[in-house]
Amino acid sequence: MSRFLPHQVDPFQFAEQEGRLQGLTSLKNMSRLSEATAGTDEHEVFADLRFSIQASGICVLYGRVETQLRMICQRCLGLVTVEINRGLELALVRSEAEAALVQDKYEAYQVEKNDTLLIPDLIEEELLLALPFVPMHAHRAQCEQAMLQILKRNSGEQFSENDKNPFAVLKDLKLN
Numbered sequence: 001m002s003r004f005l006p007h008q009v010d011p012f013q014f015a016e017q018e019g020r021l022q023g024l025t026s027l028k029n030m031s032r033l034s035e036a037t038a039g040t041d042e043h044e045v046f047a048d049l050r051f052s053i054q055a056s057g058i059c060v061l062y063g064r065v066e067t068q069l070r071m072i073c074q075r076c077l078g079l080v081t082v083e084i085n086r087g088l089e090l091a092l093v094r095s096e097a098e099a100a101l102v103q104d105k106y107e108a109y110q111v112e113k114n115d116t117l118l119i120p121d122l123i124e125e126e127l128l129l130a131l132p133f134v135p136m137h138a139h140r141a142q143c144e145q146a147m148l149q150i151l152k153r154n155s156g157e158q159f160s161e162n163d164k165n166p167f168a169v170l171k172d173l174k175l176n
């Protein structure tokens with residue numbers, strides 16, 4: 001079996017066979033996720049997805065998604081790595097009417113036409129829901145560390161732009 005998950009499956013057919021998918025999906029084309037975060041060190045997200053049909057006939061997806069994302073710390077404005085490990089329990093439905101029927105017991109996820117579940121879309125949605133509302137380093141010391149790095153980087157940029165630096169201007173003034 002490939003390390004990577006298929007792009008799409010028919011979840012209802014899959015659930016008939018109590019199917020399970022484990023593997024990776026690329027984070028590369030998840031544009032909403034990349035807008036909501038500061039990108040990622042990881043290039044993939046790991047997902048474990050189990051499909052089954054309940055006695056009531058509802059198609060349920062259990063599983064989890066796991067990755068690391070980078071966000072902006074709201075205390076120091078530096079980068080903070082956020083560990084995501086989200087458990088899933090979703091009823092897969094074909095319409096809003098079906099979603100309304102299961103909403104007391106499950107969170108519903110509507111599949112595409114022709115019973116197609118687009119796996120990267122589902123995973124992106126779940127990752128967006130898992131993002132912390134106020135991302136922050138766990139300890140103040142980490143914020144101080146991050147601020148030091150920003151300062152170092154900024155001063156590094158100044159030195160590399162020698163041509164434009166104020167000392168060069170002063171030299172010209174002395175010549176006059």
Ligand SMILES: [Zn+2]
Binds near residue numbers: 073075076136146
């Ligand atoms: Zn911080």
